[in-house]
Amino acid sequence: MTEILSAAVIVGILTSAIRLATPYLFASIGEAFAQTSGVLNLGVDGIMLMGAFSAFYVTLHTGNVWLGALAAMAVGLLMGLLMSLISVTFKAEQGISGIGLYMFGLGLSSLLFKVLVGTVYTISGFPVVKIPFLSQIPYIGQIFFQHSLPVYAAFLLVPLAWWLLDKTTWGLKIKSVGQNPAAADSLGVNVDRVRYFSVCLGAVLAGLAGASLSTALVNLFQENLTAGLGFIAVALVYFGGWRPLGILTGALLFSVVNAFQLWLQVLGVNIQSDVAVMLPYLLTIAVLAFSMNRVRQPAALNKPFERGEN
Amino acid sequence: MATAGQFTQLPRIRRIEMREIVKRFPGVLANSKVNFDINAGEVHALLGENGAGKSTLMRQLYGLYRPDEGQILIDGQAVEFHSPADAIRAGIGMIHQHFMLVPTLTVAQNVALGLKSSREPLLDLDRVSARISELSQAYGLKVDPSAYIWQLSVGEQQRVEIIKALYRGASVIILDEPTAVLTPQEVNDLFATLKRMVGEGHGLVFISHKLHEVMEISDRVTVLRDGQTIGVRRTKEVTRDELVKMMVGREVKPLSPQPAKVGAVRLEVKDLHAMGDRGTEMLRGVNLQVHAGEIVGVAGVSGNGQRELAECLTGLRKATHGQILINGEDMTHAPLLKRMAAGQAYIPEERMRDGAIREFSVQENLFLRDHSAPQYRRGVFLDFSRMAARTRQMVDEFNVKTPRLDTPLKNLSGGNIQKLILARELSRKPMVLIAAQPTRGVDIGATEYIHKRLLEQRAAGTAILLISEDLDEIRTLSDRIAVMYEGRITGIVERDQATVEQIGLMMAGISKEEALQHHSAAEHS
Ligand SMILES: Nc1ncnc2c1ncn2[C@@H]1O[C@H](COP(=O)(O)OP(=O)(O)OP(=O)(O)O)[C@@H](O)[C@H]1O
Ligand SMILES: [Mg+2]
Numbered sequence: 001m002t003e004i005l006s007a008a009v010i011v012g013i014l015t016s017a018i019r020l021a022t023p024y025l026f027a028s029i030g031e032a033f034a035q036t037s038g039v040l041n042l043g044v045d046g047i048m049l050m051g052a053f054s055a056f057y058v059t060l061h062t063g064n065v066w067l068g069a070l071a072a073m074a075v076g077l078l079m080g081l082l083m084s085l086i087s088v089t090f091k092a093e094q095g096i097s098g099i100g101l102y103m104f105g106l107g108l109s110s111l112l113f114k115v116l117v118g119t120v121y122t123i124s125g126f127p128v129v130k131i132p133f134l135s136q137i138p139y140i141g142q143i144f145f146q147h148s149l150p151v152y153a154a155f156l157l158v159p160l161a162w163w164l165l166d167k168t169t170w171g172l173k174i175k176s177v178g179q180n181p182a183a184a185d186s187l188g189v190n191v192d193r194v195r196y197f198s199v200c201l202g203a204v205l206a207g208l209a210g211a212s213l214s215t216a217l218v219n220l221f222q223e224n225l226t227a228g229l230g231f232i233a234v235a236l237v238y239f240g241g242w243r244p245l246g247i248l249t250g251a252l253l254f255s256v257v258n259a260f261q262l263w264l265q266v267l268g269v270n271i272q273s274d275v276a277v278m279l280p281y282l283l284t285i286a287v288l289a290f291s292m293n294r295v296r297q298p299a300a301l302n303k304p305f306e307r308g309e310n
Numbered sequence: 311m312a313t314a315g316q317f318t319q320l321p322r323i324r325r326i327e328m329r330e331i332v333k334r335f336p337g338v339l340a341n342s343k344v345n346f347d348i349n350a351g352e353v354h355a356l357l358g359e360n361g362a363g364k365s366t367l368m369r370q371l372y373g374l375y376r377p378d379e380g381q382i383l384i385d386g387q388a389v390e391f392h393s394p395a396d397a398i399r400a401g402i403g404m405i406h407q408h409f410m411l412v413p414t415l416t417v418a419q420n421v422a423l424g425l426k427s428s429r430e431p432l433l434d435l436d437r438v439s440a441r442i443s444e445l446s447q448a449y450g451l452k453v454d455p456s457a458y459i460w461q462l463s464v465g466e467q468q469r470v471e472i473i474k475a476l477y478r479g480a481s482v483i484i485l486d487e488p489t490a491v492l493t494p495q496e497v498n499d500l501f502a503t504l505k506r507m508v509g510e511g512h513g514l515v516f517i518s519h520k521l522h523e524v525m526e527i528s529d530r531v532t533v534l535r536d537g538q539t540i541g542v543r544r545t546k547e548v549t550r551d552e553l554v555k556m557m558v559g560r561e562v563k564p565l566s567p568q569p570a571k572v573g574a575v576r577l578e579v580k581d582l583h584a585m586g587d588r589g590t591e592m593l594r595g596v597n598l599q600v601h602a603g604e605i606v607g608v609a610g611v612s613g614n615g616q617r618e619l620a621e622c623l624t625g626l627r628k629a630t631h632g633q634i635l636i637n638g639e640d641m642t643h644a645p646l647l648k649r650m651a652a653g654q655a656y657i658p659e660e661r662m663r664d665g666a667i668r669e670f671s672v673q674e675n676l677f678l679r680d681h682s683a684p685q686y687r688r689g690v691f692l693d694f695s696r697m698a699a700r701t702r703q704m705v706d707e708f709n710v711k712t713p714r715l716d717t718p719l720k721n722l723s724g725g726n727i728q729k730l731i732l733a734r735e736l737s738r739k740p741m742v743l744i745a746a747q748p749t750r751g752v753d754i755g756a757t758e759y760i761h762k763r764l765l766e767q768r769a770a771g772t773a774i775l776l777i778s779e780d781l782d783e784i785r786t787l788s789d790r791i792a793v794m795y796e797g798r799i800t801g802i803v804e805r806d807q808a809t810v811e812q813i814g815l816m817m818a819g820i821s822k823e824e825a826l827q828h829h830s831a832a833e834h835s
Binding site: 167168169170171172173175176179180182183184185186187188189190296307 | 393394395398399412413414415419422423426427430433474
């Protein structure tokens with residue numbers, strides 16, 4: 001049992017934690033854009049499934065992971081447009097439309113998988129790219145700098161999202177549309193367009209989250225591959241207080257616990273595997289219950305905008 | 311020093327004309343063939359009762375609504391605005407009746423919102439801040455560009471709104487009831503700014519229910535009634551009474567209440583303490599008595615504890631120390647229901663937040679309280695026909711203008727919402743009535759009506775506590791005036807014991823004795 005705490009094991013846990021954080025980061029940062037603009041998109045998991053399937057399928061047939069990622073982004077964009085159409089243009093209840101979108105993605109990806117693929121294949125996904133010099137650093141190198149490109153991309157997304165939200169004119173529009181759409185509208189900001197943009201950007205990232213799962217992490221597709229991962233991603237946005245750095249913290253916390261329980265199972269530590277699998281989710285619930293992030297919640301979240309109300 | 315003119319890079323508007331504007335809402339003809347025009351370098355006031363269609367008219371000029379019929383001409387050219395963006399581009403700005411600011415953002419961010427930056431796609435907030443400072447210099451609009459909106463007072467927020475319009479180079483600026491929420495001092499500052507703007511050649515549209523403000527600031531006045539233009543006058547050539555007659559369609563005479571027939575103490579407040587929203591003590595030992603059949607007015611500059619006092623009295627805020635007695639019974643910590651049962655009614659200051667539900671219909675709002683009263687129940691069900699009949703009766707009796715009984719409240723104009731709440735609260739024949747700013751944003755006719763109702767209620771023996779920042783209102787209605795300063799009642803005077811100036815002094819923290827002295831000193835010199 002001493003091996004649980006050996007350096008090799010700790011490095012192993014942290015390495016897989018970094019890897020596992022990838023889909024959460026893509027999906028949560030994407031969802032943060034949508035929510036900051038005032039649209040709660042609960043369909044993330046469905047979009048991820050469709051993204052994961054498209055990336056897998058295209059890669060399987062072309063052997064090109066990049067084409068796979070592109071396909072996932074395209075499918076994400078389409079589903080984002082669908083979500084925007086329902087919740088922004090037709091002003092439907094956002095929570096319900098999101099759940100609809102999830103069911104749609106779950107069903108369609110399963111159907112396509114059965115019809116087009118049939119059995120589980122593994123593919124060769126994104127290769128590991130060792131960063132020169134940095135990957136040589138003992139421990140640090142292995143934990144942070146020996147991953148595939150999507151993993152690096154997910155982490156680069158964090159400062160990028162912060163920059164976009166806090167430093168650019170677009171970010172200002174997104175935030176104001178989520179806080180007080182009437183004010184933004186009265187200054188000539190096109191509220192619907194900003195919301196379309198944010199929801200679609202979020203959906204493209206959710207598509208990529210799915211692709212990272214099927215072509216970089218597990219390199220296969222099966223029915224309901226995500227197993228609710230997209231819903232955790234939504235929770236992480238609340239956890240992170242709608243800020244990229246907060247989301248990063250949440251995603252890491254979650255994936256470290258997750259990696260830990262995986263290693264416990266690998267090492268054959270004697271606890272029920274079901275209990276181990278529950279660990280990260282219990283943690284999420286506990287943290288959500290105790291975090292007081294409501295203050296930062298976009299005031300117009302979940303509220304369709306219509307001009308001309310006093 | 312920076313001059314103001316250098317900021318306007320847009321072509322200057324010399325004249326805007328709105329011709330034969332028609333705007334319909336479901337069941338309402340909000341504007342019917344309205345004509346309105348505005349020239350550079352003048353203030354054109356727009357007057358009219360609640361629901362006359364003033365905001366609607368201006369919202370069309372700002373591109374928020376599109377006219378059903380009619381034309382808008384700028385310097386003779388017909389224009390069509392599809393959104394505020396078009397109006398802004400044409401050089402029009404608007405300060406809305408309800409502010410349009412994002413509270414979680416800074417002043418500079420609110421100003422920069424929607425504008426092209428000089429470093430696109432990056433924000434250039436340092437430049438924006440610098441220009442805000444120049445503008446505030448040039449027009450006397452003091453504001454800190456890096457402060458968050460939620461930290462600002464109402465007056466400061468309004469300055470941000472004006473800067474937003476000026477920053478966009480607006481040449482014609484619409485001000486929809488800009489003074490409704492300001493203290494007298496802030497109104498003076500605002501007028502100084504407006505005069506500078508007019509001097510610079512801006513054209514201003516000024517909407518207000520306060521006639522003395524209109525007489526002071528405007529060059530011309532247009533009066534609307536029921537969506538129609540009643541007339542246009544030069545302010546110099548018209549009297550206050552004529553304007554009232556144009557607005558209301560009849561004369562409104564100042565009220566002169568009968569002497570009070572005072573009874574026993576109904577409401578008593580003893581050494582009341584309470585905390586404010588920001589964690590500081592806002593009530594620091596309030597002592598007050600209100601007798602049956604009398605109106606006690608609480609005067610004071612806003613933010614001296616009046617709101618907290620009203621909230622403590624109605625149970626919305628916890629008192630940390632002291633006592634509230636209704637008919638001698640301790641109600642300090644009693645729940646709302648018990649206070650209501652003891653005969654207390656409340657007309658709240660934030661009527662949209664505390665007094666009514668926007669999405670509910672007129673009828674539902676009237677029955678928010680009495681929905682479970684036995685006469686409106688049939689078993690476990692509500693007796694809708696009886697409720698509708700009662701609603702119709704109350705709406706008629708209190709003159710509430712609404713197209714239907716099931717119209718959602720949010721489609722009523724401000725004054726009519728207030729009348730509705732009054733109808734609900736007074737119909738219960740209360741023993742004690744707390745009225746907080748009962749006529750804020752309410753037109754002259756409705757104000758007179760509400761005042762009459764309050765006096766009737768007083769004659770019927772109700773003890774009324776009137777909290778208001780409008781000194782005229784306090785002086786017209788109150789039998790006794792309690793001045794509130796920094797969380798205490800610093801002095802109580804009889805109706806005719808003190809002049810407006812003396813009460814003003816007391817509101818600024820000068821003791822009653824000194825303030826009354828000031829009077830005699832002024833008389834002797
Ligand atoms: N969005 C809307 N939908 C339906 N009816 C509306 C809407 N906006 C205004 N109205 C109605 O149009 C009429 C004119 O309203 P408007 O807000 O222009 O009045 P106002 O003159 O500005 O009154 P106030 O002094 O109370 O602000 C009112 O009867 C109001 O109920
Ligand atoms: Mg109005």
